[in-house]
Amino acid sequence: MSLTHAILKEHVGVDSERIIGPDAVCTQMIRHWCEVMEDTNPLYQDEEFAAQSKHGGIIAPPTQVQVYTMTPLWPKVERPATPQELIVKLLADHGYTSIVATGQEQEYFAPIKPGDQISYTISVKEVSPQKKTARGPGYFVTFLYAYVNQHDEKVCDQTFTILAYNAISKEGGDKE
Structure with missing residues (x-):
């Protein structure tokens, strides 16, 4: 056919x-990603800054979603x-x-x-x-x-x- x-x-x-x-999403993988990508966004690694954001804490770079699966x-x-x-x-x-x-x-x-x-x-x-x-x-x-x-x-x-x-x-x- x-x-x-x-x-x-x-x-x-x-x-x-x-x-x-x-x-699971984890700070270690976020750190590695940011290091390789040279991404300095404080939402991803600065606990104090991220705690004051609308997210209330650290978030992962959104482009990293596939990494965890x-x-x-x-x-x-x-x-x-x-x-x-x-x-x-x-x-x-x-x-x-x-x-x-x-x-x-x-x-x-x-x-x-x-x-x-x-x-x-x-x-x-x-x-x-x-x-x-x-x-x-x-x-x-x-x-x-x-x-x-x-x-x-x-x-x-x-x-x-x-x-x-x-x-x-x-x-x-x-x-x-």
Whole structure:
């Protein structure tokens, strides 16, 4: 069976089960992040300053949200495949084995604080029709990560877009 845009669209809007991050938000990881990024925002490290803010204490840089949910490389964690993993495998099974990231955006809703336990669901937000690109024919796929804290309060939505393409074939065009 050949791959069509309609087959790929069947994956849009299906949420993964909730994936709980392995690490709670902590001041040590915030410090490391700020050191590497050379970020001097006092909300992230100055206890006295942060206590006087509307947050009432230290918060983590919002761009750090994904750090607390990254699956450890070892030991291997067993869990059901996510919609992202399933569609990437489907594409690869049909020759679209090369992937390049093309975009990422984050929208923040609430601060993350030391002690917070961040979890997320992931879904396929949208899939383009097959496109003819300089790299070969391929599909742009956008994923939506919805991050929440332990109180089920949404802290961030992140979109991540890839181009999955067939680097061997330089022929393009929609297969529908």
